[in-house]
Every structure is written in structure tokens, then in C-alpha cells.
Amino acid sequence: MNKKSIAVILSGCGRLDGSEIHEATLTLWAIHKNGAEYQCYAPDIKQHHVVNHLDGQEMQEERNVLIESARIARGEVLNLADFQESLHDGLIIPGGFGAAKNLSSYAYDGSNCQVNTDVRNAILAMKKSNKPIGALCIAPTILANVLKQVELTIGQDKTTAENIIAMGARHTTTLQGEVVVDKKNKIVTTACYMLDARVDQIGDGIDRLVQELVKLM
């Protein structure tokens, strides 16, 4: 039997302007650990901005989301414009501010955010084919925006939960390592660094999320 293939959408490389590195890495680790394969994708666009992760200040330079995502993917990342739903059995979007700054405008526009067209198309293609989708940390806001009536978690943050509800989705509060499974819509979410967590707790939550995702295939 062929191994299941899970597409992973990255948004750069670093929690303040791209994909959260621990979440993205542990997603790839959990996919391999659970006997599946992954293919990374990222949009070929300029990052919203570049942030110095030592002092949190914006840097006066430009970086490309696809090129920086290749650091996490060890070079094996495709342009999200070329996403082919037929090649994959599931989809996961890790968190980090890149999900809310590059994949969508959630960091700036809250419940009025726009989602990148290629990200929207990939999500809708998977949903249409009844294939499961996972999202970590802040990335469930993207699913709320695109899919509306789904059940999600972003942990405990009140404002983010309210925004998710304002976009038409439902929210369940969770603690470290917990996963919310919306079986009907085949959506799995876990809060990761939306909660104060140790790295092994991030790994445990993502491992559970991938196990639930594979069950829904």
C-alpha cells in the first residue's frame, strides 16, 4: 500500500514573520513518525515584513516566503500556486505569525481578514474532495475565514476565539497537547504556542493531531 501523503503549507521561517519553526518541524516529524509522507508548499510572495527575532523589531530588508520556507523544508518545497489536491490525502497548516501575516491578513484585520488566494484554493479543493485538514496555533483563523461553520481551537485566547466565532466558526477551549476533532467536517486543530508550552508538549499535540488526521483519511 502506498503511504498517505500530507501537504504542509509553510509561511516563511520564524515565529514573528513566518512559520513557527518548532511547530513546522514537529509537523514533519509527526507525519514521518505516523508512517505518512509530506510535501511542503509555500506561496511565492514577498513576506509582509522581516522581524529581528532577538529584539522583536522590524528589519529594513525583504525576504520571500517560498525561499525562506525552503530552510524548514530542506529545499523540498513547491510553489503553492502549483498545489494539486489529487496528489494528497490530507493538508496541515502550522502556525506562527506567517500564517496571520503572509497566508492571511489576520494579524492586522482580525475577523475581516483576507486569505491568500492560493491558500484558499488549496483548502477548498481538499474540502470539496472530503479530505481532512489540520491547523495549528493561529492557523485555525484561516479555516474559520474560508470554511465558516467548522469547530476549531486556538487554546484559551478570548479575542482570537471571539474573532473565530465572528467569522462563523465554533470554538472549543483547550489546554496544552489537546486536539479538537470536527469529525463531520474532517477538521483537526491544536493550540501549540497559542498557549505557554514546552517543546515536548508541542510535539505531543502535533503527534495527536496527525494521528487524528490519518484516521480521517
Added chain:
Amino acid sequence: MNKKSIAVILSGCGRLDGSEIHEATLTLWAIHKNGAEYQCYAPDIKQHHVVNHLDGQEMQEERNVLIESARIARGEVLNLADFQESLHDGLIIPGGFGAAKNLSSYAYDGSNCQVNTDVRNAILAMKKSNKPIGALCIAPTILANVLKQVELTIGQDKTTAENIIAMGARHTTTLQGEVVVDKKNKIVTTACYMLDARVDQIGDGIDRLVQELVKLM
């Protein structure tokens, strides 16, 4: 009882010009998983160069090793010049070309390489206090250069093994996930991406390395 503290020396963020991201992340994960704490360090120096991880070509820009390492460390990284041996029970150096381009000149000078002064001082301080040191992937070349007569592994690569021997150390060939423990000198090494490996195999090897390191404390 206080938790054991392990110092981790990063060398940037990305396998071609900095720390290998999977190895660095899974080092932090394994430290937490095994009940210890970590403190990341990196030298405050310019990267040797910046490489586009999508096409492998050099980019005409400059990045700082400490600032880019902060992406992996989620901001919690100290200048290696301020390393305090007395605060830590062990030390780990993940791999990636950053170890051979920024922490040392191994990528260019082989067995005639120079090791960054702060890296050398940190290693010698730990060794003097009889505290264990771990190194992943290509980073054992640094230990060969600084410590000479220790037993190491970098997997199966013949040229690298010969260079390690030329620097005065011993080499044991290993497969994915295997760890070499030099009990007398308290040195533990594992080959990680010096071998063709899945991400879960990287995790298994690093988990074993951290377990052995903790036993030597």
C-alpha cells in the same frame, strides 16, 4: 531537585548556512522530553554567507548568526561570548553547514580548520569541569579539532571520517539513529543528516543522545 541545564550552541537558521533546523528543534524537544532545560547560545558574528535554500545559490545579502539563531530559539538566545560554564550541566552542538562555516572553517579548510574562539572556550570550559558534550551531524569535527583524542561518529562519510582522524580523534561508523558514547571523555555524537534519514529517525537519534548525555551528568 533543580532540573539539569543543557547549553545549545546554534550557528544560524538553515542547513546550508546555519543550524540544521530539524536537528536544532529536535534537540530542544529531546531536552524537554527528558526532563531537562535548555539555554541557547550563538556567536554574535556575520554569517559566512547567505544561501537560497530553494536553489542552493549564494544570495547577495548579509545576516547575523545570533539574530538568525533567535528564530529557532524563539528569541531566547544569548551571545556565546557570555557563556557561563557554571550555569550548565551539559552542552550540545547541532549540525548544519553553520557548524562548518560559522562556528568553524571546516567546510573550507577540512582538517586544517579554525574553530571560533567563543565556541572553543565553551567546549574547553565544559571539558575542564568534566561535563558532558554532545555533537550532531558535522559538528563532531569541531570536537575533533578542539579536543583531539576523543571517539566520535559522523555516520559513514569516508572523507569526513579521515579528517576527524587527521585531527587526532577516533571515528566509529554508525547508521541512522545510532549514538556513539565516549564514556571516558563524556562525549556523545550522532550522525543525523550526515546520513539519508527520515525526520523521525533524526528525532530518535537525538532523543538517545540526550538520554546518554543526561546519564553522564
